[in-house]
Amino acid sequence: MTQQLPWLDAELKQLTGQGLLRRKSEYQPLPDGWCLCHGKKLKNFASNDYLNLAHDSRVIASAQQALSKLGVGARASALVCGRTTQHAALEQKLAAFENQEAAILFPTGFAANMGTIGALVNSEDTVFSDRLNHASLIDGCRISSARLRVYRHDSLDRLERELEKESNAPRRWIVTDSVFSMDGTIAPLTELCDLAEKHDANLIVDEAHATGVFGKHGRGIAELQGVEDQIAVRIGTLSKAVGVLGGFVTGPQSLIDWLWNKGRTQIYSTALPPAMCAAAATSLEIIEQKPQRREKLLMLGQSLRTLLEERGLETVTNSCGPIVPVILGAPEKTVSVAEKLQEAGFLVPAIRPPTVPENTARLRISLTCAHEEHDLLPLVNTIAELVHD
Numbered sequence: 001m002t003q004q005l006p007w008l009d010a011e012l013k014q015l016t017g018q019g020l021l022r023r024k025s026e027y028q029p030l031p032d033g034w035c036l037c038h039g040k041k042l043k044n045f046a047s048n049d050y051l052n053l054a055h056d057s058r059v060i061a062s063a064q065q066a067l068s069k070l071g072v073g074a075r076a077s078a079l080v081c082g083r084t085t086q087h088a089a090l091e092q093k094l095a096a097f098e099n100q101e102a103a104i105l106f107p108t109g110f111a112a113n114m115g116t117i118g119a120l121v122n123s124e125d126t127v128f129s130d131r132l133n134h135a136s137l138i139d140g141c142r143i144s145s146a147r148l149r150v151y152r153h154d155s156l157d158r159l160e161r162e163l164e165k166e167s168n169a170p171r172r173w174i175v176t177d178s179v180f181s182m183d184g185t186i187a188p189l190t191e192l193c194d195l196a197e198k199h200d201a202n203l204i205v206d207e208a209h210a211t212g213v214f215g216k217h218g219r220g221i222a223e224l225q226g227v228e229d230q231i232a233v234r235i236g237t238l239s240k241a242v243g244v245l246g247g248f249v250t251g252p253q254s255l256i257d258w259l260w261n262k263g264r265t266q267i268y269s270t271a272l273p274p275a276m277c278a279a280a281a282t283s284l285e286i287i288e289q290k291p292q293r294r295e296k297l298l299m300l301g302q303s304l305r306t307l308l309e310e311r312g313l314e315t316v317t318n319s320c321g322p323i324v325p326v327i328l329g330a331p332e333k334t335v336s337v338a339e340k341l342q343e344a345g346f347l348v349p350a351i352r353p354p355t356v357p358e359n360t361a362r363l364r365i366s367l368t369c370a371h372e373e374h375d376l377l378p379l380v381n382t383i384a385e386l387v388h389d
Contacts, residue, residue: 019331019361020352027347031055033370035347042347043375045365050322051212051293052369053243053283066278074271078105079260082271090277091248097284098219098234100250104259105277107269109208109237110136112247114143115265116235117175117204119258121146126166127173128159128201130187132180137206141175153187156195163199172201178221179209182356182364183316184301184323186221193230202232212241213294213321218287241287241294244280246272293369297322300367304376311384322367325351326383327360334361337386344382 003009015021028036033052035044053059066086074082087105094103106112117140121127125146129138130153141148147166151159153176166172174196176187189205196203207220215223220236222228233255238246249259259266287293304324308315314327328334331352338350341363352361363383 019335029054031370033368033375037342037347040342040345042342042345043379045346045348045367045371045379047366047368048209048240049243050241050297050366050368051243051283051287053241053286056243056283056286058286059243059279059282062282063275063279066275070274072275073273076271077267077269078271079267084271084274084277086274086277086281087271090281093281093284094236094248095250097217097288098236098250099228100234100252102253102256103248103250104256104263104266105272106247106249106263106266107272108245109206109235109239109247111265111269112235112237112249113137113206114140115263116233116249116259117141117173118143118264119262120202120204120233121171121173124169125171125173126169127175128162130176130180132183132185133175133177134181134206134208137175137177146173153192156188156191160195160199163195163201167199172199173204174201175204176206177209178205178207179214179321179323181209181323182351182362183325184319184321185316186318186320189221189225189227189231193227196232197230203230204233204235205231206235206237208235208237209240209321209323211236212283212287213297216291218291218294238276238280238283242280242283244283245276246280297367297369300371300373300376303373304365304367304380307376307380308383311380313380313384313387324365324367326363326365326387328362328387329359331361334363337383338363340386341382346379346382348379348383 025037033044035042070084076082091103106115113136121144123145127141127146128149128151129141131150149162163172174192178187192203205222210220212218214221222231234250236248238244301321301324305315316325334350338348341348348363348365351364
């Protein structure tokens with residue numbers, strides 16, 4: 001076959017030399033925090049299934065019942081004919097769970113972020129994006145064609161100065177994750193809400209890694225910090241602690257109606273499979289009924305951080321929850337340690353630029369409720385031996 005893009009080989013070779021080339025692997029998730037990778041059974045510290053719901057028998061049963069009744073796919077976009085009774089029931093469940101008037105579903109969390117920002121923000125506006133935001137938020141800001149300003153959540157004085165400079169913009173939008181997925185740190189939503197109110201701005205928050213994990217009822221950081229009513233737009237995902245697939249937005253009916261009419265990633269995408277909606281609804285019920293799952297998860301996170309610090313391993317200051325990074329710096333070293341961890345029986349991903357800033361390549365440990373306290377020490381000891389070797 002003729003090579004139509006001859007420059008690709010040279011570019012791929014350069015990525016390889018920099019330790020930045022991503023290679024495909026095959027993983028088979030197993031119950032109780034395990035997985036198979038190329039036939040080897042590993043303890044899985046890479047999963048975002050924080051509450052161990054993806055393998056829950058009640059969640060699986062709900063999906064199976066919907067599959068037998070409605071089939072595999074939704075067959076069309078939600079706007080055309082893909083919105084089934086399962087979609088409507090999940091929307092109602094999400095609205096009630098988030099204590100909001102209404103909800104809208106998107107095929108993925110990425111689509112929820114891009115579609116929501118694209119529907120609300122226009123080229124006359126100014127959008128302020130945290131430098132650690134997920135790629136989906138960044139891309140949503142870019143496609144809006146608004147003036148883009150980047151800020152640091154640990155230096156909000158700069159954000160305030162930028163808000164003052166953009167006082168003449170028709171609308172100002174502050175966009176942030178509530179939990180930053182590679183650091184495990186939390187956005188200062190209370191301070192951001194204060195700035196938004198002071199400067200007549202609107203706050204958009206993605207609770208992707210917080211839904212089900214933080215807050216008395218599992219609604220996330222906005223609930224934890226007591227600022228739910230001060231946030232203009234709240235986005236979430238069903239593919240992490242909920243254990244399924246999809247994204248969503250909850251809020252007043254007017255917001256949901258607007259996104260139904262203007263959210264391109266929702267309008268022009270085939271709807272979620274009905275079975276995923278049924279499974280997600282059951283997961284939300286478990287999240288409501290079993291707060292001890294997130295309590296255990298947060299306790300495991302604290303225990304792991306303590307063990308890492310005792311071994312002299314560098315993590316991120318002020319991180320909390322189930323995302324625990326171990327900073328190694330060089331991409332090549334990080335990849336090498338991750339490979340040796342697999343040989344020792346642990347799946348821990350190596351995260352490299354551009355996903356994280358230069359010189360901050362890291363191991364990203366993700367905890368779930370399937371893990372136990374006794375799983376942590378062997379992992380930490382192995383990392384320490386490999387890093388300090």
